[in-house]
Amino acid sequence: MAKIYLAGGMRSDWRKKVKSGLWGLNVSHEWIDPTERNNVDVSHSDEYAAWDVAGVQQADIVFAYMETDNPSGVGLALEVGVAIGMGGKLIIVVNEDCDNLYMRIVEDAPGVVPFVTLDLGIEFLRSVTW
Numbered sequence: 001m002a003k004i005y006l007a008g009g010m011r012s013d014w015r016k017k018v019k020s021g022l023w024g025l026n027v028s029h030e031w032i033d034p035t036e037r038n039n040v041d042v043s044h045s046d047e048y049a050a051w052d053v054a055g056v057q058q059a060d061i062v063f064a065y066m067e068t069d070n071p072s073g074v075g076l077a078l079e080v081g082v083a084i085g086m087g088g089k090l091i092i093v094v095n096e097d098c099d100n101l102y103m104r105i106v107e108d109a110p111g112v113v114p115f116v117t118l119d120l121g122i123e124f125l126r127s128v129t130w
Helices: 014-021 045-058 074-086 101-107 118-127
Strands: 002-008 029-032 061-066 089-094 112-115
Touching (some): 002 045, 045 074
Parallel strands (some): 002 029, 089 112
């Protein structure tokens, strides 16, 4: 069973699209989804960050999405940095209309597989050898 961490903004339903994009594969997945944090007070940054880091450390793949309306991408950068430091599999989508220079630096980091649309990232995730 592959564990997939979903890193990115909380303002849209992109996670549902990623999850539904893997339906029909004959492989089971465990989703590590920050929107489903139980008993974590998101107003306490230490709890929030610890949950994120632990989730990335448990994942086989980190699927990171920087959508245009993500206010800064700071949390995403933390999650991606942890994944890179661990040498894990990392797929990052930075929307082609996103002008966040810092996310461009993140997507150019070693070991990152970058895409410019969510659909292309999902297509690649489907093709990963499980």
